[in-house]
Amino acid sequence: MSDSQTSPYRGRLAPSPTGLLHLGHARTFWTAARRAAEHHGQLILRNEDLDGQRCRSEFVDAMLEDLRWLGIAWVEGPDCGGPFAPYAQSKRRPQYLAAWESLRDRGFIYPCTCSRKDVAQAAGAPNEGDDEPVYPGTCRPPSLLRSFAPLGRAQIPAPRKPSHPAGVNWRFRVSDDEQICFTDSHLGPQRIMAGDDFGDFIVWRRDDVPAYQLAVVVDDAAMRITEVVRGADLLKSTARQILLFRALGLAIPNYYHCDLVRDEAGVRLAKRHDGLSIRKLRELGWTREQVRGSAEVGPK
DSSP states (O other): OOHHHHSOOEEEEOOOSSSOOBHHHHHHHHHHHHHHHHTTOEEEEOBOOOOTTTOOHHHHHHHHHHHHHTTOOOSBBTTTBOTTOOOBGGGOHHHHHHHHHHHHHTTSEEEEOOOHHHHHHHHOSOOTTOSSOOOOOTTOOSSOGGGGGGGOGGGSOOOOOTTSOOOOEEEEOOOTTOEEEEEETTTEEEEEEBTTTBOSEEEEOTTSOBOHHHHHHHHHHHTTOSEEEEEGGGHHHHHHHHHHHHHHTOOOOEEEEEOOOBOTTSOBOOTTOGGGBHHHHHHTTOOHHHHHHHHHHOOO
16 A cells, blocks of 8 residues: 555645636646545645746736635645645745756766757657657667766756756656556556657756656655646656656655546647636636536536
């Protein structure tokens, strides 16, 4: 039995303030709140504002207001504090850097000079249900996983200050043909193949920003999250994050992947669907019960 199964339940809401929350977010966050209540646990809010170019303060205010309007309450967060503050990713760089150093020193990651365009052209289109093509291994060291560590700190450039971009991505090297297996609390047993379903993935970006995969793992562990509720489009991200949890020696939480909310054309909702944003529906006179009900069944 894992630590997450024996520890008091701690769930989390992790919105990114890059746009208005929509019905898909309403489904995920209401599900997270409901599961926390069912387990007599706690709900934590984390502001995932790593993307400095897209995140905006007005979206932070809007997401807090919309979540409260939906009837969701949390006991820790950027607005109310808590024992694991700060609850905004933009203020947690030291924690991410420490994790990066640990991965580097033990040879789990390597520098990569490939751009997104290079990878896309070499690997083709992203796999279905994922936004990242399988990395073709252009910069991957030819030797075994941990053989990179003996190069030593002096020969490996550390991430630099934001005013001096590092100019190199750092990738986590996956073991080809390794099966990442876990039982999802909603979708059941999952099996995702490293090297096939996803490849070596970025943990630190060339613009000196920690990547989503690393930041989420560090924060979920630090905030003692026992279950992650997220959309089914993030199943492959979950597999990547399980590998990072293992590499860093951290307890792996349980997972609950929600079915996706799609528009009339069958396309999953994104923040560009302004007409289905919680804010727009509120302006049209929808009640919170209507929004929550529509999030359960999807838009008509």
